[in-house]
Amino acid sequence: MDSPHSLHLVHVKLLAADLLTLTSRHTSPPSFARCGRTVTRAEIVGVVVSRDRREKFLRFLVDDGTGCVPCVLWLNHQYLNANNSSSRGSDSDPTAEMALRMSEVMSLGTVLRVRGRIVLYRGAIQIAVRDVVLEKDPNVEDLVLLVNVHVIMVRIELNMREYGQPHYHLVRIAIEKEKQSNQRYRCSMLIWLMRTEKADILGVQP
Numbered sequence: 001m002d003s004p005h006s007l008h009l010v011h012v013k014l015l016a017a018d019l020l021t022l023t024s025r026h027t028s029p030p031s032f033a034r035c036g037r038t039v040t041r042a043e044i045v046g047v048v049v050s051r052d053r054r055e056k057f058l059r060f061l062v063d064d065g066t067g068c069v070p071c072v073l074w075l076n077h078q079y080l081n082a083n084n085s086s087s088r089g090s091d092s093d094p095t096a097e098m099a100l101r102m103s104e105v106m107s108l109g110t111v112l113r114v115r116g117r118i119v120l121y122r123g124a125i126q127i128a129v130r131d132v133v134l135e136k137d138p139n140v141e142d143l144v145l146l147v148n149v150h151v152i153m154v155r156i157e158l159n160m161r162e163y164g165q166p167h168y169h170l171v172r173i174a175i176e177k178e179k180q181s182n183q184r185y186r187c188s189m190l191i192w193l194m195r196t197e198k199a200d201i202l203g204v205q206p
Contacts, residue, residue, distance in 0.1 A: 016067030070126035
């Protein structure tokens, strides 16, 4: 029976920054943990910023403003169902056909909602895609970025008791830069603040 702290069958909505820093457990197959809970599947929303189509798979990067998540969509059913020894005759494979249809919507600059298994490839985390939804609302990208910034800000506010006013001051500078710019700030300052040790933050000059 799964642990009450396991999210084994749930596609957990994660920021790219959180997904890429999950703790890998030495199991077979590899499993991952976040805040003490086992996470095996994820959902992310972002912009396709890189695309590499091969014969058997499509590899692409999804940027949600906090980082870029490598994703792979397998186009051949042999990988998706490795134990399937059925005939390879003229009958079409619905799984492969669905994967091909999904690959057609993944052009550069499109906003996608991606769900799939979290896997390791050459020591790096990526998503083995299960399904993809094209977000047709032109405001989705900005909305996702704002939600991500809000999540980060909540975490920073919770950490202010430990880091003190210098930390708060740097966060406000990042917010003002966002307000004054016509381009999205991409949250890099905020992510950096979250990952930096207390001593470094107190010594940083913006």
